[in-house]
Amino acid sequence: MKPAPFRYHRARSTEDATRLLAELGADAKVIAGGQSLVAMMNYRLARPAHLVDIGGLRALDHLHRDADGGLHIGALTTHHTVETAPPGVLEPGFGVLRRAMRWIGHLPIRTRGTVGGSLAHADATAEWCLLAVALGAELVAEGPHGRRRIRAEDFFFGYYTTALDPGELLVEAVFPRPAPHAALTEFAERHGDFAIVAAAIDLDAEDGSVRGGRVALGGVAPATVRVPEAEAVLAGGGTFAECAAAAADASDPPGDANGSPEYRRHLIRTLVRRACEEAMSP
Amino acid sequence: MTDLQLMTLDVNGEEHEVVAESRRTLVDVLRHDLRLTGTHVGCEHGICGACTVLVDDRPVRACLMFAAQAEGTRIRTVESLSQGTGECELSDLQRAFSEHHGLQCGFCTPGFLMLAEGFLAERPDASKEEIREVVAANLCRCTGYQTIVEAIDDCAAARRRAGKEN
Ligand SMILES: Cc1cc2nc3c(=O)[nH]c(=O)nc-3n(C[C@H](O)[C@H](O)[C@H](O)COP(=O)(O)OP(=O)(O)OC[C@H]3O[C@@H](n4cnc5c(N)ncnc54)[C@H](O)[C@@H]3O)c2cc1C
Ligand code: FES
Ligand code: FES
Numbered sequence: 001m002k003p004a005p006f007r008y009h010r011a012r013s014t015e016d017a018t019r020l021l022a023e024l025g026a027d028a029k030v031i032a033g034g035q036s037l038v039a040m041m042n043y044r045l046a047r048p049a050h051l052v053d054i055g056g057l058r059a060l061d062h063l064h065r066d067a068d069g070g071l072h073i074g075a076l077t078t079h080h081t082v083e084t085a086p087p088g089v090l091e092p093g094f095g096v097l098r099r100a101m102r103w104i105g106h107l108p109i110r111t112r113g114t115v116g117g118s119l120a121h122a123d124a125t126a127e128w129c130l131l132a133v134a135l136g137a138e139l140v141a142e143g144p145h146g147r148r149r150i151r152a153e154d155f156f157f158g159y160y161t162t163a164l165d166p167g168e169l170l171v172e173a174v175f176p177r178p179a180p181h182a183a184l185t186e187f188a189e190r191h192g193d194f195a196i197v198a199a200a201i202d203l204d205a206e207d208g209s210v211r212g213g214r215v216a217l218g219g220v221a222p223a224t225v226r227v228p229e230a231e232a233v234l235a236g237g238g239t240f241a242e243c244a245a246a247a248a249d250a251s252d253p254p255g256d257a258n259g260s261p262e263y264r265r266h267l268i269r270t271l272v273r274r275a276c277e278e279a280m281s282p
Numbered sequence: 283m284t285d286l287q288l289m290t291l292d293v294n295g296e297e298h299e300v301v302a303e304s305r306r307t308l309v310d311v312l313r314h315d316l317r318l319t320g321t322h323v324g325c326e327h328g329i330c331g332a333c334t335v336l337v338d339d340r341p342v343r344a345c346l347m348f349a350a351q352a353e354g355t356r357i358r359t360v361e362s363l364s365q366g367t368g369e370c371e372l373s374d375l376q377r378a379f380s381e382h383h384g385l386q387c388g389f390c391t392p393g394f395l396m397l398a399e400g401f402l403a404e405r406p407d408a409s410k411e412e413i414r415e416v417v418a419a420n421l422c423r424c425t426g427y428q429t430i431v432e433a434i435d436d437c438a439a440a441r442r443r444a445g446k447e448n
Contacts, residue, residue: 001326007285008304008350031351038307038346039327051304055351080340084404106419107401109328111340112347191418 003041010053014142014169017054021167022144024050030169031055032076035105035113036121060116060171063089071097071175075116079104082115093178096135096279100127100184100200106192116170119155122162125195125218128173129156130184133224134200134216137175143168156223181205183278186218187267189258195219196258197267199247201275203234210234210280215243215272220253220264227251230272244272289353293318294362300349308352309333309344312359320360320392324421331420334393335359341400341419360392363399375399375437384433386424393420398434406442410435 009024011017021028027049031037040046054060060076063085071094073082082090083101090098104110104118104127118128119139132139132152139150141164152173155163164170179202186198196219203213212235215227230247238246253264285304290297293316300315307326312318312335324330326345333344336358363373372380375395385391394417401416402408408416413434417427 002310003305003307005284005303005305008287008348010350031348034346034348034351035328035343038348041305042307042326042345051348053351056354102415105328106331107416108331108334108341108343108397108419111337112342191415 001042001044003038004044004047006041006048007050008053009050010056012056014054014057014060014171017052017057017169018142018144018167020050020052021169024052026166028052030120032117032120033078033112033114035109036117036123054169065089068176069093069178071178073115073173073175075114075119075170075172077115079110079113079115079118080107083110093180094175096179096182096184096202097131097175100131103127103184103186103195103198109192115173119173120162120164120170122156122160122223123194123218124156124159124220124222124224125186125198126224127184127186127198127200129224130198130200130216130218132173132175133226134184134202134214135175135179135182136177136202136214137173139170140172140174141165141168142171147171149174153226158222161223181213181279183275185271185275185278187271197253197264197271199268199271199275201272201279203276203279205280208280210237213276213279215247217247217251217268217272220251220268240273240276243276244269247272287350289350291316291349291352291357292355293357294359294365295356302349304348304350306349307345308335308337308347308349308357311349312344312357318359318361321396322389322392324389329421330390331393331397332390334396334420336396336400339400339403341397358396358399360395363395374440375402375434378433378437378440379430382429382433382436384425384430390420390422390424394422394430398437402434402438402441406438406445408438413438 029048031051060074062074137152181203184200186195188195198218200216215230229250233243233246248265248268255261322332324332335344
């Protein structure tokens with residue numbers, strides 16, 4: 001279908017964007033890469049009266065390491081930019097991000113879709129949501145009253161809802177610690193589809209022995225979640241299989257056309273173990 | 283409420299001024315306002331890839347982009363492929379599709395051509411496996427993909443050979 005009419009506004013700076021959002025009120029929406037929003041508008045699942053286009057804000061398109069080894073990703077950085085980043089920027093420590101990109105849709109989606117758009121859209125199985133939760137990212141929001149940092153695990157509330165205020169812009173995702181032993185894996189019916197279940201693991205390991213780690217799951221609850229029960233197994237010296245079993249036991253996944261709760265629990269068990277093994281493979 | 287926009291679009295190296303509603307997607311402006319009907323429309327939600335064009339050399343879905351967002355970029359459509367090699371002469375990629383029977387009804391072909399054109403420009407050394415993964419982005423109901431993969435692989439190999447000779 002064709003989208004409903006709206007007024008188009010091109011933001012010239014982040015301040016300009018937040019000012020426009022405040023002025024236009026609840027009927028306004030930000031558009032970044034449009035890979036989720038335009039599809040929803042074509043379906044008329046979304047009919048904003050105003051679109052504030054932030055696509056031209058080059059200041060939000062960046063990818064760099066800080067002095068402490070942390071990684072800063074501007075909200076407008078595309079999946080494709082991360083996938084093709086020069087090795088020095090991601091490796092060592094963040095190769096997991098590059099490897100995870102191949103799970104996001106297909107090339108022509110990744111050339112337009114942005115990191116900030118994925119996080120703000122907050123599909124529970126979106127790869128960026130899983131990576132942000134597993135790697136302990138902090139998300140930087142900018143509104144009329146300045147900037148604030150929100151921990152990823154406090155950011156995702158439920159079905160497509162986040163801690164962002166309507167007038168706020170997501171400007172950056174900060175991954176504070178390198179994650180040399182991290183992996184993301186998932187299962188979808190066709191490669192490129194949103195996953196039925198997705199798992200991301202960030203292991204704390206030295207000299208081949210695991211001391212603990214963070215476990216994030218998508219497709220098992222309305223939002224991307226951390227699984228403390230599975231993390232406790234890792235911290236207690238349990239095996240990957242035990243960790244995976246704990247993750248499945250702790251989850252109460254929904255049943256729908258894509259899979260029953262039992263099927264999803266089976267996927268959790270398989271995918272968590274697989275992600276742990278991949279995280280430890282050199 | 284109609285919100286008309288005056289837009290300047292750079293399509294296939296030519297500047298076009300278009301007055302259209304802001305809700306017009308890039309693919310609709312290309313087809314209805316500029317009459318470049320080589321780019322096709324299937325699903326309008328990013329799944330089929332029939333609308334694939336190049337924006338700043340990268341393959342994108344023209345149904346998931348408002349034309350207003352494309353101002354200031356360089357857009358290339360399937361019509362650009364045969365240019366420069368004389369009237370109505372097909373490009374090497376198009377000839378490869380024809381030789382390998384990479385099309386039957388042809389509905390999906392403009393999308394596959396632009397997907398491959400953008401991908402090979404970025405990855406001229408792509409392996410057959412990588413080509414196979416990339417073409418999974420678009421849907422073809424006729425060919426079964428094998429001939430499309432072979433066409434793109436053959437075209438890439440020929441371009442590499444030509445590159446070495448020069
Ligand atoms: C065929 C297809 C397959 C896909 N497969 C996957 C997949 O497997 N995994 C996956 O993760 N995604 C997938 N996507 C979605 C894609 O990753 C999108 O890029 C992403 O979800 C949204 O990013 P965007 O820049 O396109 O955002 P937009 O579509 O422009 O915006 C999405 C939402 O976020 C808001 N928003 C955007 N940027 C900001 C910001 N900086 N601050 C505040 N709010 C903002 C918008 O208002 C809107 O509500 C797929 C899309 C398609 C069409
Ligand atoms: S028409 Fe654009 S992807 Fe189908
Ligand atoms: S040739 Fe008919 S859909 Fe591809």
